[in-house]
Amino acid sequence: MRTFRHGVHPEDHKSLTADRLIERLPVPDEVILPLSQHLGAPSKPVVTVGEKVYRGQLVAEAVGFVSVPLHASVTGKVTAIEKRHHPSGRLVESIVIASDPHSPQTLYDGGRRDWENAPVEELLATVQQGGFVGQGGAAFPTHVKLTVPQGKRVQFFLVNGCECEPYLTSDHRIMLEYAEPLFLGIRIIHRILGAEKTFIGVETNKWDAIKSLREQVPDDLPCDIIPLETKYPQGAEKMLVTAVLKREVPSGKLPIDAQVLIQNVGTVAGIGDLFAWGQPLIERVVTVTGPGIHNPSTLLIPVGVKLAEVLDYCGGLRENARQILFGGPMMGTPQQNLEVPVMKGTSGILCLTDAEVRPRREYACISCSSCLDVCPVFLNPSRLGMLARVGHYEEMLEFNLMDCMECGSCSYVCPSNIPLVQRFRVAKGMLREEQARQKAMAQ
Amino acid sequence: MKAKMPHLVLSASPFVKRQYDTPAIMRQVIYSLVPVVLASIYFFGLSALLVTLVCIAGALLAEWALGGKGPARASSIADGSAIVTAVLLALTLPPGLPLWMAFLGAVVAIVVGKILFGGLGHNVFNPSLTGRAFLQASFPVALTTWHEHANLGGFFELRGDNLALPFTRPHFDAVSSATPLANMKFDAVPTALSDLFLGSTAGSLGETSALLILLGGAYLAWRRFLNWRIPIGIFGSVFVFATILHAIDGAKYPSGEFHLLAGGLMLGAVFMATDPVTSPVTPKGCWVFAIGTGLLVIVIRQFGGMPEGVMYAILLMNALTPLIDRLTQPRVYGTGRTGKAGA
Numbered sequence: 014m015r016t017f018r019h020g021v022h023p024e025d026h027k028s029l030t031a032d033r034l035i036e037r038l039p040v041p042d043e044v045i046l047p048l049s050q051h052l053g054a055p056s057k058p059v060v061t062v063g064e065k066v067y068r069g070q071l072v073a074e075a076v077g078f079v080s081v082p083l084h085a086s087v088t089g090k091v092t093a094i095e096k097r098h099h100p101s102g103r104l105v106e107s108i109v110i111a112s113d114p115h116s117p118q119t120l121y122d123g124g125r126r127d128w129e130n131a132p133v134e135e136l137l138a139t140v141q142q143g144g145f146v147g148q149g150g151a152a153f154p155t156h157v158k159l160t161v162p163q164g165k166r167v168q169f170f171l172v173n174g175c176e177c178e179p180y181l182t183s184d185h186r187i188m189l190e191y192a193e194p195l196f197l198g199i200r201i202i203h204r205i206l207g208a209e210k211t212f213i214g215v216e217t218n219k220w221d222a223i224k225s226l227r228e229q230v231p232d233d234l235p236c237d238i239i240p241l242e243t244k245y246p247q248g249a250e251k252m253l254v255t256a257v258l259k260r261e262v263p264s265g266k267l268p269i270d271a272q273v274l275i276q277n278v279g280t281v282a283g284i285g286d287l288f289a290w291g292q293p294l295i296e297r298v299v300t301v302t303g304p305g306i307h308n309p310s311t312l313l314i315p316v317g318v319k320l321a322e323v324l325d326y327c328g329g330l331r332e333n334a335r336q337i338l339f340g341g342p343m344m345g346t347p348q349q350n351l352e353v354p355v356m357k358g359t360s361g362i363l364c365l366t367d368a369e370v371r372p373r374r375e376y377a378c379i380s381c382s383s384c385l386d387v388c389p390v391f392l393n394p395s396r397l398g399m400l401a402r403v404g405h406y407e408e409m410l411e412f413n414l415m416d417c418m419e420c421g422s423c424s425y426v427c428p429s430n431i432p433l434v435q436r437f438r439v440a441k442g443m444l445r446e447e448q449a450r451q452k453a454m455a456q
Numbered sequence: 457m458k459a460k461m462p463h464l465v466l467s468a469s470p471f472v473k474r475q476y477d478t479p480a481i482m483r484q485v486i487y488s489l490v491p492v493v494l495a496s497i498y499f500f501g502l503s504a505l506l507v508t509l510v511c512i513a514g515a516l517l518a519e520w521a522l523g524g525k526g527p528a529r530a531s532s533i534a535d536g537s538a539i540v541t542a543v544l545l546a547l548t549l550p551p552g553l554p555l556w557m558a559f560l561g562a563v564v565a566i567v568v569g570k571i572l573f574g575g576l577g578h579n580v581f582n583p584s585l586t587g588r589a590f591l592q593a594s595f596p597v598a599l600t601t602w603h604e605h606a607n608l609g610g611f612f613e614l615r616g617d618n619l620a621l622p623f624t625r626p627h628f629d630a631v632s633s634a635t636p637l638a639n640m641k642f643d644a645v646p647t648a649l650s651d652l653f654l655g656s657t658a659g660s661l662g663e664t665s666a667l668l669i670l671l672g673g674a675y676l677a678w679r680r681f682l683n684w685r686i687p688i689g690i691f692g693s694v695f696v697f698a699t700i701l702h703a704i705d706g707a708k709y710p711s712g713e714f715h716l717l718a719g720g721l722m723l724g725a726v727f728m729a730t731d732p733v734t735s736p737v738t739p740k741g742c743w744v745f746a747i748g749t750g751l752l753v754i755v756i757r758q759f760g761g762m763p764e765g766v767m768y769a770i771l772l773m774n775a776l777t778p779l780i781d782r783l784t785q786p787r788v789y790g791t792g793r794t795g796k797a798g799a
Contacts, residue, residue, distance in 0.1 A: 023472050255789075261790045262790050263791075266790070335462065342469075343471075365471060369471065370467070373473065374531060374534075376479070376531060377478075377577035379537075379733050382737040382739075385739070390790070393785060393786060396781075413788045421470035424469075424470050425474055430478075434468075435468035
C-alpha cells in the first residue's frame with residue numbers, strides 16, 4: 014500500500030455519514046455571501062440593495078488575478094450589503110439575499126461551455142468566472158493554481174480523494190455519486206495542463222469509492238485510481254505527492270516544482286458541472302456530523318446558508334453539544350456564532366460534545382519523541398515547542414519552523430497535552446509581524 | 457424548530473487527542489515494573505518490600521515539599537514520575553541497605569536529580585541514578601554489601617541491617633556474598649547463565665531477574681511507551697564489544713552473554729537509559745547514545761576499578777545527550793539529504 018512516512022491514526026468516525034446519500038437542502042429564506050471566501054483580494058459587489066438577482070447570476074466581481082467573483086446562490090432580492098459574522102470570527106462585508114419563495118430557482122445562465130476547442134486561456138478565464146476555489150478547505154482560487162507558470166511543466170495531475178480528516182465524508186460521497194462530472198473535470202484540466210496522466214488518490218477506508226471509480230473510468234482517459242493507506246495527513250498535498258509518486262516537494266516550494274498539480278475531488282467535479290451546464294460555484298457538498306447533532310447527513314448546500322439553518326435541518330444540536338467546527342477535527346475552525354454562513358471552502362460541519370471537548374491538563378515535556386515519530390515533514394516539534402515556550406522565535410527558523418504545515422499531528426500525540434501546533438502558529442504570526450515592522454522601518 | 461444556542465467552546469486545533477497522556481504512560485511503566493518488584497520480594501523477602509516502600513515515601517515527600525506550589529505541585533505529583541523514579545532507585549539498591557539511606561537516596565534523587573534542574577523534563581541526569589550515585593559515593597560499604605537470597609531465612613527475616621539508625625555504623629553479618637560480576641572480576645569465578653537469566657544470584661533488588669525485566673520492557677516497547685532503539689543498541693554494542701575481548705583472552709574477559717545477563721545491565725538498558733527526558737529524541741541520536749553506553753559499560757567493567765559500570769555509563773551518556781541531539785537533527789522533508797543542524 015502506498016503512503017508517506019510518519020503520520021497518525023486517529024479514529025475516523027466516518028461511519029456516521031459514509032452511507033448517507035447526498036441530499037439537497039431546501040431553498041433557504043436568506044443567504045449571506047461574504048465578499049471574502051477565498052485566499053486573495055475580496056471581490057467587489059456589482060449589485061445594489063433592492064436589486065433582483067437570479068440563481069447563478071454574478072453579484073460581485075473579481076479584483077485582480079488572485080481573486081474570484083461571487084454568484085447569487087438563490088433567486089431573490091438583495092436586502093443588504095453590510096458587515097456580517099464570518100466563520101473566521103471577524104466581521105466581513107457580505108451581500109445578503111432574501112430568496113423568492115415563488116421562484117423555480119432555475120439557473121441564470123445555464124448551458125454547455127465548449128471545452129474541446131477553446132484555447133487554454135479561455136478555459137482558465139471560464140474557471141475564474143465560475144468563482145472556483147479549492148473545496149478541500151484552503152479555498153485558494155482554482156484558476157491561479159491551474160495556471161502553469163512560464164518555464165514550468167506539469168507531468169502528473171493528482172486528484173485528492175484522500176479525505177484524511179476524521180468524520181468528514183463529503184469527498185467520499187462525491188466520488189460515489191458524482192463520478193461523471195469528476196471525469197469530465199479531469200478531461201478539461203488535462204487539456205489546461207497538458208499533463209501526461211492523472212492519478213486519483215483515495216484512502217483505503219473508502220474501498221467502495223475506489224471500486225466504483227475503477228469501474229467507471231472512461232477507457233480513453235489516462236487516469237489511474239491509487240489506493241492509499243488510511244493515515245492522517247494523507248490528504249496534505251506534499252504527503253499525497255510522496256505517497257503516489259515517491260517524490261518530495263522541495264522545501265518552501267509548491268507541488269508544481271515537482272511537476273505535479275493537485276485538486277480536490279469536489280473542485281474537479283464542480284469544474285465538470287461548470288462546463289457541462291454552466292453552473293458556477295454556488296453550492297457544495299457538506300458533511301454535517303459528529304456526536305453533537307441529531308441526524309448526521311450529507312447535504313448539498315447553497316453557499317451562504319446560515320449555520321443555524323443547516324443544524325435545524327439535521328434535527329438540531331443535542332443537549333451536550335459543546336463545540337462546532339467548520340472542517341475536520343484536526344485542522345478545522347471553531348465557530349462561536351450560529352449566524353455564520355456556509356462558504357465555498359466549508360467541507361464539513363462537525364458538532365462535538367462534552368465528551369470530546371474536555372479541558373486537558375498540560376504537563377512538562379518529557380522529550381518522549383512521539384512528536385518526532387509522527388511529524389510528516391520530519392521536524393523536531395519537541396525542540397520547537399521548547400523554543401516557542403520561551404519566545405525564541407528566531408531560533409525556531411533554524412529548526413525549519415517554516416516547513417511546518419500545521420497538520421497538528423504533534424499536538425495529537427503529545428502525552429503532555431502541549432498545544433504544539435498552536436504555539437507554532439503564534440510563532441509564525443510573530444515572525445511575520447516582526448518582518449512587516451522591519452520592512453516598514455526600512456522604508 | 458430553532459437551534460438552541462449552546463455555550464460554544466473556542467479552542468485551538470486539533471480537537472481530538474490520542475488517548476494516552478503522561479500520567480497514563482507513567483502508570484504503564486509502573487505496571488511493567490510490578491513483576492520485577494514482586495520477584496525481588498520473592499527473592500529477598502520483607503527487606504525488598506521495605507526498601508521499595510521507603511523509597512516511594514521519600515520521593516513523594518520530597519516532591520510534595522519542594523515540587524512547587526498550588527497547581528504546579530498537584531501536577532508534579534499527578535504525573536506519576538516520582539513513583540517511577542523511586543521504584544527504579546529501589547531496584548538498584550541492595551536489599552540489606554539501612555532504610556534511612558534508601559529514604560535519603562530517594563530525596564536526593566528527586567531534589568538534586570530533578571527539582572534543582574527545574575522539574576520533570578528539564579533534568580540532565582536520570583534522577584534514580586543520581587540518587588544512587590549519591591548513595592554510592594556516601595556509603596560505599598553499605599551499597600556494596602550483597603546478600604544471598606533463596607536459601608536463607610523466610611520472608612520475614614530481614615537481610616542485612618535494614619533497621620540501623622541514621623548515622624550509626626550499620627552492622628553487616630556474615631551472610632553477605634559477592635555478585636557474579638565481582639566474582640568474575642576479582643576471583644575469575646563465572647556464574648551459570650541460567651542463574652543470571654532467572655535471577656537466583658546475589659545482587660541489588662532489580663539486578664537479579666533478566667527475564668522479568670525483558671518482559672516488562674518488551675511490553676512497553678510494544679505499546680510504544682519506550683524507545684526500542686536504546687535497549688537494542690545497548691545490548692548489541694555490549695555483546696559485540698564483550699565478544700571481541702572474549703575472543704582476545706577468554707580466561708580474562710567473560711563472554712558477551714555473561715555481560716548481557718550480569719549486574720544491572722538489563723535494568724539499566726531497559727528502564728534507565730530509556731528515560732525519555734535524559735536520552736536523545738532523534739532516532740539517530742538514540743543509536744549513538746545506546747552504542748556509547750554499551751561501550752562505556754564494557755570499558756568500566758573490564759578496565760575500571762569497579763566490577764559494575766552501568767550506572768556511570770548511563771550518567772556519562774546523559775551528559776552528552778544535548779550534544780547528541782544537536783548533531784543528529786532529522787532530515788527535513790524536501791531539503792535533500794541533511795537537515796540543518798541546530799545552532
